[in-house]
Amino acid sequence: MTTTTAPLPPAPSVTTPEPLVSVRGLRVAYGDGPLVLDGVDLDLFAGETVALLGSSGSGKSTLMRSLTGFAPITGGSARVAGHDVGALRRGQLRGLRAQVGQVFQQFNLVGRLSVLTNVLTGALHGAGPINAVGGFTSADRQRALALLDRVGIAHKATDQARTLSGGQQQRVAIARALMQRPRLILADEPVASLDPSMSHQVLELLQEIARTDGIPVLVSLHVLHLALEHSDRVVGLRHGEVLVSAPTAELDADRLAAVYDVPPTDEQEADDVAR
Numbered sequence: 655m656t657t658t659t660a661p662l663p664p665a666p667s668v669t670t671p672e673p674l675v676s677v678r679g680l681r682v683a684y685g686d687g688p689l690v691l692d693g694v695d696l697d698l699f700a701g702e703t704v705a706l707l708g709s710s711g712s713g714k715s716t717l718m719r720s721l722t723g724f725a726p727i728t729g730g731s732a733r734v735a736g737h738d739v740g741a742l743r744r745g746q747l748r749g750l751r752a753q754v755g756q757v758f759q760q761f762n763l764v765g766r767l768s769v770l771t772n773v774l775t776g777a778l779h780g781a782g783p784i785n786a787v788g789g790f791t792s793a794d795r796q797r798a799l800a801l802l803d804r805v806g807i808a809h810k811a812t813d814q815a816r817t818l819s820g821g822q823q824q825r826v827a828i829a830r831a832l833m834q835r836p837r838l839i840l841a842d843e844p845v846a847s848l849d850p851s852m853s854h855q856v857l858e859l860l861q862e863i864a865r866t867d868g869i870p871v872l873v874s875l876h877v878l879h880l881a882l883e884h885s886d887r888v889v890g891l892r893h894g895e896v897l898v899s900a901p902t903a904e905l906d907a908d909r910l911a912a913v914y915d916v917p918p919t920d921e922q923e924a925d926d927v928a929r
């Protein structure tokens with residue numbers, strides 16, 4: 655009797671989503687100084703909000719800066735949107751930065767300009783100095799107004815940015831970041847200057863943008879409960895190393911406190927929120 659071997663049917667294709675950001679064994683040192691990041695791994699996927707926690711000096715800002723080529727990578731790699739950041743030349747880095755929306759603690763708006771103009775400047779990213787003087791199109795203006803509407807402050811479009819409250823200014827900064835049509839949003843302590851209510855609103859907005867637009871949002875925070883309430887995953891840095899990396903649903907404040915040399919007390923957290 656002969657037996658024949660039938661060919662196997664093709665395996666069902668299992669597609670694992672590719673992370674937009676993939677950091678492996680990243681090491682960063684400034685000048686001759688010590689390693690500020692030492693072997694950091696990080697993936698960021700479309701649609702997720704990842705909270706970055708750690709004591710002051712643990713390397714949160716440096717990790718963010720390394721994703722846009724502003725930190726000196728001395729080992730390992732950081733890939734963003736398919737690019738090996740450490741291997742990019744200056745012009746290529748400019749192109750990458752145009753795809754990354756950034757939100758900062760101090761909003762970084764031009765106070766004397768209108769809210770609308772501040773948002774429009776987001777369209778200049780990557781345009782270069784020659785295109786930048788060409789002015790904005792009416793399509794740009796429509797889009798900027800639509801974004802202001804989305805973040806809830808279209809009624810302030812013609813006001814000078816400096817006349818807005820902190821929470822409103824941060825919304826403008828988020829609209830400006832969206833004007834870039836970013837593939838990634840980096841928010842470095844975006845609520846450190848806001849009161850508790852504004853902090854929740856701004857973080858809710860960032861998480862909504864991540865989910866709706868399918869953009870990964872990496873947000874550094876100093877307040878544990880804000881991270882637990884407004885993120886899908888938490889990455890905790892300690893002395894430049896990843897100590898915790900887990901879905902937020904699996905974490906609690908006790909486990910996250912291990913990230914800190916001195917765990918923040920409720921009082922300190924309240925102070926941080928109120929700052």
Ligand SMILES: Nc1ncnc2c1ncn2[C@@H]1O[C@H](COP(=O)(O)OP(=O)(O)OP(=O)(O)O)[C@@H](O)[C@H]1O
Pocket residue numbers: 684687690708709710711712713714715716717
């Ligand atoms: N441009 C720089 N030149 C030299 N050292 C730097 C530079 N930027 C940061 N550092 C050092 O790198 C370390 C990490 O700083 P980083 O700002 O990344 O920490 P962080 O976790 O964001 O802190 P914080 O919560 O206070 O913002 C610190 O020791 C800091 O002094």
